[in-house]
Amino acid sequence: MIKRLLFFAFCIVSFSTFSQNTVGTISVTPDAYDGLTLFSVNTKTFLINNCGQVVNEWNSSHLPGHSVYILPNGNLIRAGRKDTSTISFGGVGGIIEMFDWDGNLLWEFDYSTDQHRLHHDIFPMPNGNILVLAATRIGNANAVQAGRDPNFLVDGDLFNERILEIEPVGTNQFNIVWEWNVEDHLIQDFDNTKDNFGVVADNPGKLDVNFLNGLNGGENWLHINSIQYNEDLDQIVISSRNLSELWVIDHSTTTAEAATGSGGTYGKGGDFLYRWGNPESYDHGSATDRQLYGQHYPHFIPAGLQDAGKIILFNNGNGRTPLFSEVMIIDPPTSAPGVYDYTANVAYGPTAPDFTYSDAPDFFSAILSSALRLPNGNTLVCEGATGHFFELDPSNNVVWDYILPVNNSTGAVLAQGDPTPTSGNSTFRAIKYATNYVGFNGRDLTPGDPIETNFNLDPCNTLSNDEVSLSEVRVYPNPVNDEVTIQTTLDIKKIEVYNVLGKKVGTAYQTKTFDMTRFNQGIYILKMYSGDRVETRKIIKR
Structure with a gap:
């Protein structure tokens, strides 16, 4: 053990002595999880090792729109941006593309009109289908009929949030096999002559259509930025950035049941099974009880990993003073798997996260970003706004540090030695796959050169312990x-x-x-x- 600790100490000293990198892999220690990291930037998607060497890359004609995944068969599925819609806000997309390992386009899903548009996140289901987020329009008259205060319709319309489960067909076709809409689960106490009138506090499974979270009531009032799925529970986790809240809904329902408050495994139809982050949104607290600020990527930690069954997320911290970001892990109280404890007029627990990591004020990304628990107990963090990936060991030591060397808007690639970028190299999320992931079976994982030009592999060369x-x-x-x-x-x-x-x-x-x-x-x-x-x-x- 002493010898191993001395070896690690030598590596750490070596990094500070020899590594002069400004982009790409800044440092890496033997405690970093030796997986392959996937991310999209500009029109490219990269799979890199811990040395920053490219193991594979895919090219698209579309900018990110935004998430990307490697499927169990080795194909890549990527959300892209297609500007053919007047539905416009940060994170919009419009198209999904599927490529094989060699970069050939196999299938695409175009869902971008003036009435609906894909955005932000997708999730590949175990059954081969895909969960997608789509913003659709609620016209002014319909929004008022739903109980929206007309004074809170500053843009005229509202965006509804629609979740579709689609089955890919052919090269550009699809079947919608399941659907959920937020407009089916509204509550309001503004106008008793309109739909959805009731007591907000008595309906925690529904969304107050007049809760603005201090914002101005624009059409993009929800800004859902993430959709993730737990197969064991058959539940979906979605994240509302603008309302600073995460919601869990039942996927076991039929589409008809998903439009109601009954049915499905958990008996609540498409109403929220659980919510957390901002209890003021359902009249169970005040602004001082808020814990989330523009969060991204809440998802259940998979079985077999440390803290399995808990929810991990990146809490951006946008909108609070002082500005700083956090990685949070929360443990929703349950009475049975997927059945969340709730007491009338008491906010959903927990009252505090199980785990929080922050390095204020240096750790801050107002937008984008992710946190992911890895098989060895480490946590991969993506500060999306600055293209900064770093991996924390269980003691919160940084064991891998990487700066994305590509401008997301232009695609320009930096050279090693260029100043470390503080903006421009943004990316939505980083996912690290085990090298024995089934999608890599039979694939050539031989690494090539790093992305940046004039690269320097000294940080990885120091992993050898020979003098x-x-x-x-x-x-x-x-x-x-x-x-x-x-x-x-x-x-x-x-x-x-x-x-x-x-x-x-x-x-x-x-x-x-x-x-x-x-x-x-x-x-x-x-x-x-x-x-x-x-x-x-x-x-x-x-």
Whole structure:
């Protein structure tokens, strides 16, 4: 253990001594999760390793619109921006594209007119369908009939939020197999002659159509920026940036039930099963009880990971004083899986997050951004406004630090040594996949050059713990299916193999080969000892 700690200390010192990077990988330690990070910027989508080297990239003719995922079959699904609609606000999209691993366009979904437009987020369902967010228009007369105060219709109309589950068909067709609309779940206490009249506090499963959260009542009053799905619970989590609240709804309903307050596994139809972040929105508190400020990417932490079943999110902090962002993990109180505790006139719990990370005032992104729990207990954070990715270990130490070297508006690529950008290189979200993710099966994961020009790989080179480089050592094949060979004139005394969690999983003596057949697919660290010198290599097991 002492030797390992000294090794890590050496690495950290090495980073500060040798790494002069201003973009790309700034620093990385052995405690970083050795996965592959996916993100979109301008018209490109990149998959990179911890050294910032590009493992794959995809090209589109559309700017981001915004989220992107790799499917279990290795295809890429990406939201793009198509400016063919008068529905306009930050995060609008209009089109979804599906590419194969080699970048060929397989399918696209165009949903962009003056009456509806895709935006922000999508979610690929386990059944092969896709959940999408679509803003649609509620005309002025209909908004007033729904109980909206006419004084709060400063833009004339309102945007309804529609969730569609679509089934891709052919190359550009789709079937809508399920639908949910926020306009079916409104409450108002403004006008008893209009629809949805009732006591707001008595209806926490519905949305007060006149709650503005201190804003001016523009048509984009909700600004939903995220949609995520929990298969175990069959529940959807959505995030309203403008109302600073997250909502959980039931996906098990029929479309007809989703338009009501009854039916489905949980018996509440399409009404909110749970809400959190701003209890003033349903008359269960005041502005001082608010905990969320323009948050992004709330989602349930998957089973098998640390804090599984809790909700993690990026709390941007936009609109509060002082300005700072946080990563939060909350644990919704439940009486059974997916059944949330609620006491009349008492705000949904918890009263405080289980976990909060902040580094105020330096940590702040007013828009975009994400936080993701990783299999080794680390947390990947994306400060979206400045294209800054960093990974925290369980003690909140930064173990990977990366600056996106591409301008999101122009696509211009920075050179290593250029000033670190403080704007322009924004991105919506970063997702890190395990190297043994099923979508990578049979794919060539050999890394190429980093994105930035004039790149410098010193931060990764220091991951080797040898004081004297054994440059004459060659390890092949890499990736490897069965046996890896070490080509060198040196006498190799011992070989050790470690997994990405730092656990030693194999040892061999007085040999220049090592049998990898029994190991699972993934990335491993090969350490070769020759006298008092040690050489470390990363190898990929197919």
